[in-house]
Amino acid sequence: MSKLPNISTSIFTVMSKMAAEHNAINLSQGFPNFPVDEKLTAIVAKLATEDIHQYTPMAGYPPLLSKIASLVKHSYQRIIQAETEILVTTGATQGIFTTIQALVESEDEVIILDPSYDSYEAPILLCNAKPVRVALNDDYTPNWTTIEAACSSKTKMIIINNPHNPTGKILTESDIKALENLLEKFPKMILLSDEVYEYITFEEKHISVHTRELLRNRAVVASSFGKSFHITGWKVGYLVAPEPLMTEIKKVHQFLVFSVNSLSQAAISEYLDIVSVDEIGSFYQQKRDYFRQLLSKSRFKLMPCEGTYFQVVSYEAISNENDVDFCKRLITEHGVAAIPISNFYENGKDLHLIRFCFAKDNATLEEAARRLCQI
Ligand code: PMP
Numbered sequence: 001m002s003k004l005p006n007i008s009t010s011i012f013t014v015m016s017k018m019a020a021e022h023n024a025i026n027l028s029q030g031f032p033n034f035p036v037d038e039k040l041t042a043i044v045a046k047l048a049t050e051d052i053h054q055y056t057p058m059a060g061y062p063p064l065l066s067k068i069a070s071l072v073k074h075s076y077q078r079i080i081q082a083e084t085e086i087l088v089t090t091g092a093t094q095g096i097f098t099t100i101q102a103l104v105e106s107e108d109e110v111i112i113l114d115p116s117y118d119s120y121e122a123p124i125l126l127c128n129a130k131p132v133r134v135a136l137n138d139d140y141t142p143n144w145t146t147i148e149a150a151c152s153s154k155t156k157m158i159i160i161n162n163p164h165n166p167t168g169k170i171l172t173e174s175d176i177k178a179l180e181n182l183l184e185k186f187p188k189m190i191l192l193s194d195e196v197y198e199y200i201t202f203e204e205k206h207i208s209v210h211t212r213e214l215l216r217n218r219a220v221v222a223s224s225f226g227k228s229f230h231i232t233g234w235k236v237g238y239l240v241a242p243e244p245l246m247t248e249i250k251k252v253h254q255f256l257v258f259s260v261n262s263l264s265q266a267a268i269s270e271y272l273d274i275v276s277v278d279e280i281g282s283f284y285q286q287k288r289d290y291f292r293q294l295l296s297k298s299r300f301k302l303m304p305c306e307g308t309y310f311q312v313v314s315y316e317a318i319s320n321e322n323d324v325d326f327c328k329r330l331i332t333e334h335g336v337a338a339i340p341i342s343n344f345y346e347n348g349k350d351l352h353l354i355r356f357c358f359a360k361d362n363a364t365l366e367e368a369a370r371r372l373c374q375i
Pocket residue numbers: 030090091092093094117119161165194196223224225226227232235236237
């Protein structure tokens with residue numbers, strides 16, 4: 001008996017484990033390999049000796065809540081109430097899970113867009129609700145006609161991920177308008193906007209749900225300090241939502257974790273006084289450009305990458321294998337780990353595409369590219 005009979009171990013676990021077993025360069029699971037900012041580790045060392053080791057209030061460490069409110073104002077000119085509209089979570093993962101548990105009821109339908117990140121489906125199934133997976137267009141833009149056709153009075157929620165993992169696509173102004181139209185047509189529908197890569201965009205600007213009144217009044221927005229400050233292992237993220245939605249989310253949060261790690265919250269809170277989020281995009285743009293330049297000499301075909309720290313490539317010119325087998329062989333024979341894109345589709349659609357994470361120091365990217373150019 002299983003409550004999730006069709007869900008298996010996450011591909012990120014599978015590929016990272018295999019990379020470690022074969023001593024391969026791990027460009028699969030999305031995490032940086034360069035050191036954390038020394039200013040942040042100094043804050044941790046200082047705080048470790050202070051009185052910060054007991055439970056914080058349930059919704060978050062109060063100074064962090066007000067710094068998040070300032071950050072959202074700085075980034076998106078949105079004014080939010082720190083006490084009632086923010087929840088600090090154990091990474092965006094817990095924020096997403098908690099939101100779905102709190103707001104989705106049995107028999108409800110939830111729209112998710114394929115290819116989609118793996119954290120959405122399981123919590124929907126655990127609510128006894130139905131994930132309705134709608135394919136993105138071939139160029140990974142949303143097809144608003146098919147999305148609207150999939151919506152009905154049963155649709156409780158639509159989940160968007162912008163910037164998008166794994167494709168690196170970001171939504172345009174016209175997509176955002178189409179989303180507004182959709183929410184107007186379906187007045188009961190809630191929007192869950194996964195924006196964990198909000199600060200990792202390049203030529204095009206990220207349009208956050210925070211900036212649109214119509215959307216934000218109906219939305220839960222998920223963010224991740226793990227992604228923004230290169231500290232994925234700390235597992236600290238946050239949700240922003242209007243108070244009526246947040247009240248329901250907090251009811252679940254208090255019994256899932258009650259409160260998030262106090263030292264991490266306090267450290268991030270102090271760090272927010274001295275760090276700027278405005279340079280994260282250009283930092284990763286240099287990485288993207290360098291990695292793409294290194295791979296331009298290979299037989300892999302580079303797909304566009306507008307945001308996130310993932311580069312999708314086609315290996316069509318190299319092999320006919322399915323993408324899972326290809327990724328396994330890439331590890332065992334060539335010493336580089338990647339993520340097969342078929343895992344982001346309901347039916348494992350295989351387009352001979354794989355994803356590399358370029359959040360790595362230059363020496364790692366160079367050695368990985370050297371190996372990949374030999375294939
Ligand atoms: N959403 C997306 C699209 C992601 O790629 C990730 C991976 N970090 C998460 C959510 C989860 O974020 P966190 O590590 O903060 O739990």
